[in-house]
Amino acid sequence: MKKIYTSRNSRKNKNQIHEEDYYYIQSNIFPKTLGKLPFLPNVFVERQNDIKNIRNLLLEGNNPLVLFNREAGIGTTSVASKYYYEFQNEYKHIGWVHCKKNICTAVLTLAQSLGIEFNEKMAENKRYKCILQVLSSIEKPCLLIIDDVNDYEDLKNNIDKLNECSNLHILITTNITNFNLIKNYHVKELNEEQIVALFREYYPMHKDSDNVLLGEICRAAGYNTQVIIMFAKHLYEFNQVRETYSLNKLLEEFQKKGLFLAKDNQIIGTEYHVYGGINEEKPEDILKVLLEIGDLTEQEKSLLSVFAVLPSIGITHKDLTDLLSQVKGIELILATLSQKGWIDFNESTKTYKCNTLVQETIKKNKSSMELLDDCNVLIESLISRLEYEPGTGHLTKISYEKATTIIEYSEAILQFFKTAERSISVLCERIGRYHATVGNLTKALEYYEECTELKKKLYNEYPTNTGFKFGLAIAYSQLGTVYKNIGNLRKTLMCFKEDAKLTKELYEEYPNSVALKNGLAMSYSQLGATYQNTYNFSKVLEYFEQYTKLKKELYEEYPNNMGFKNGLAVSYSKLGTAYRDNGNIPKALECFNEEIKLFSELYEANPTNIRIKNALAISYSKLGLLYKNMNNFDKALKYFMEDTKLTKELYEENPGNVGFKNGLAVSYSKLGSMYKSKGELSKALEYFEEYSKLKKELYEECPDFIGFKNGLAISYSKLGSTYKNMGDLNKALEYYEKYIKLRTELHEEYPQNIGLKNSLAIAYYKIGMFYKDYKNSKKRAYKYFQESEKLLIELLKYMPQSVIFSSFLDKVEKRMKSLKNIH
Secondary structure: OOEEEEOHHHHHOHHHOOHHHEEEEOOOOOOOEEEOOOOOOOOOOOOHHHHHHHHHHHHOOOOOEEEEOOOOOOOHHHHHHHHHHHOHHHOOEEEEEEOOOOHHHHHHOOHHHHOEEEOOOOOHHHHHHHHHHHHOOOOOOEEEEEEOOOOHHHHHHHHHHHHOOOOEEEEEEEOOOOOOOOOEEEOOOOOHHHHHHHHHHHOOOOOHHHHHHHHHHHHHOOOOHHHHHHHHHHHHHHOOOOOOOOHHHHHHHHHHOOOOOEOOOOOOOOOHHHHOOEOOOOHHHHHHHHHHHOOOOHHHHHHHHHHHHOOOOOEEHHHHHHHOOOOOOHHHHHHHHHHOOOOEEEOOOOEEEOOHHHHHHHHHOOOHHHHHHHOHHHHHHHHHHOOEOOOOOOEOOOOHHHHHHHHHHHHHHHHHOOOOOHHHHHHHHHHHHHHHHHOOHHHHHHHHHHHHHHHHHHHHHOOOOHHHHHHHHHHHHHHHHHHHHHOOHHHHHHHHHHHHHHHHHHHHHOOOOHHHHHHHHHHHHHHHHHHHHOOOHHHHHHHHHHHHHHHHHHHHHOOOOHHHHHHHHHHHHHHHHHHHHOOOHHHHHHHHHHHHHHHHHHHHHOOOOHHHHHHHHHHHHHHHHHHHHOOOHHHHHHHHHHHHHHHHHHHHHOOOOHHHHHHHHHHHHHHHHHHHHOOOHHHHHHHHHHHHHHHHHHHHHOOOOHHHHHHHHHHHHHHHHHHHHHOOHHHHHHHHHHHHHHHHHHHHHOOOOHHHHHHHHHHHHHHHHHHHHOOOOHHHHHHHHHHHHHHHHHHHHHOOOOHHHHHHHHHHHHHHHHOHHHO
16 A cells, blocks of 8 residues: 655645645555665775775764765765675665755655655656655665765755755765865775776786886876776776787877977977986876777767767667667677776676766767767667556556666667657657656656647748648647646646647648547647637537537548547547536537447446546436536436446445445445435435545545545535434534634635635635524624635635635625624
């Protein structure tokens, strides 16, 4: 059973809580390893003093602890990785995240490991706080390492938040040197002995007589570990058979390129120390020369481009060979690049990693278009793996567990490529769809907005390209859907109108296209649904009529197509609702009957299809409500019974489905209301008790979920009203008091929620009327009327134009006036 929680911040800020502040945890048993395993180099120079010092600082309570060095490539990540593996058995849970964008997005990657599901409307910053809330509650001691945090403001803004996780040892690697808000530990450059040891690990033929020269080159290279390793591997590669290429020869090649010149600008040999040493050089300039003199093939350079745009994390051999299966000789190219030092390979984990210094060097030495050409195979592979089922958005080729890795690769690529190219726009759309499907609307919005901009540029550049025009229409539709889900109706309408405009133009150009006809129908449906939320019922009717017309044509053209038949049923449902809201009841009845007819036929043909069965149940319910409003209670009861029968079967077949359980509770409520209207109070009581029983169970299972608590309050109101009508005033009062208690709690928890404030005003009025009419207690009645009046005055301050609130206030004040003689 999933447990539902609210964020700590929301509980402190009850004025601002919304249903989207809830998140779900699948289990309170968390795995030991959180996130991905860090990359551990095959060779690790002895830094035991560093490891020991870090351990002592963490045990002393210096948390978070920052490991820093001013230059990339010195080894802070390797030291953190070594600590992770050496002390992993000392921790209950260990986590590693790579900060490719900011600390917030890095920590959010732990959600899957922790089994956390967020409400799709929850903002990213709130999700981040929820993750920290969960991390602070898990069994200690725990370790969290955040690698590669190089934005000073980001680090500054997050330190206090991370500090709240007192049960965690937190290590942060960075090249920021002046951060004094927390304890720092400086990972220093290697000393001469360590340099020689590291160099010899990769170049066993190194001679002691070259130690002085090696030391001077390392000094001039800023003691950069990555540069030292690449020098060693370069020499080894050129000297595998016999030594013909010395360290001095390598130095001369650099000097010919203008690097490592003697400080008096003379080209020197091993006697450089006589002249006062060689010039210091930037690591990226050194790697640029190595790239020029390294004899890399075009295929090797292309594969380096791929590594340059992927995240600087351990990437499995399987991932690379799967994603780049079309690259001829991929296995040999990977092995060669590893031997030459351009990428690292860990034999035990079968993972590759490209150092950030190498990545930046590659990106600076190729144009954006050259890099895009080199990465085309990778991008197309990622697009293919993120294929999804139309409608549901469910991935069809990979699991959601695997998708997190594919998304990480894809997002890293889009951080670099901003070009209006077809492949980039499609990859952007796939990422947006993934985030929409898993319920991260903030991320979905980010990528859909970017996708729409890219597709707009493509269409503007190639206005006669039908594919680009259709792609832009789809992009607007997807973006509009996200805006709708986050509640931005103005932008929703704008996007859906653009979608409908483009799709209509395409359909008029290609009237025989089934896809465009169906697409235009869906565009009209989206516009109709959006206008419903703005209460523009004439517009709603206009678009749902056009939607139904096209759906009817499609079904008549393809009567055996189950999808078109289902679509027509749905269109009748929406059109019926539109007619009802416009007051055209005969037309509404006609549409609802057509809907039931189609869903009944679909259900008979597909009796095991849960979705169709549920749709039929909902159809019966809607028709029942319509007949109830027409005071045709017998027909209403007939359809409510059909609804309850199907919904009960659905719940019994799927007892773990909260939606079906809640649906059954609602069905019982409707039957109770129906019998109450018919005057059959015993029957009404029976169904209201079933309704209340299920709502109570739902609330007890998920006590933090506002909807279930609200539903339980409503059930108590219905029970109180029924007992009142049956003459059992003590029972009626008992339930009214329970009703008032829950309504008061909900209002106190969410005082700015207009709906809950209004509901409490109604509750006070109801119990006031009960005391006035049935308990002959005018004083208590007046007291409750006063409370209702107070809330309604507050509501009218928020919504002064509300006719509903002003009418209700007039009603309450009249009741109070009739009782004024008691004061």
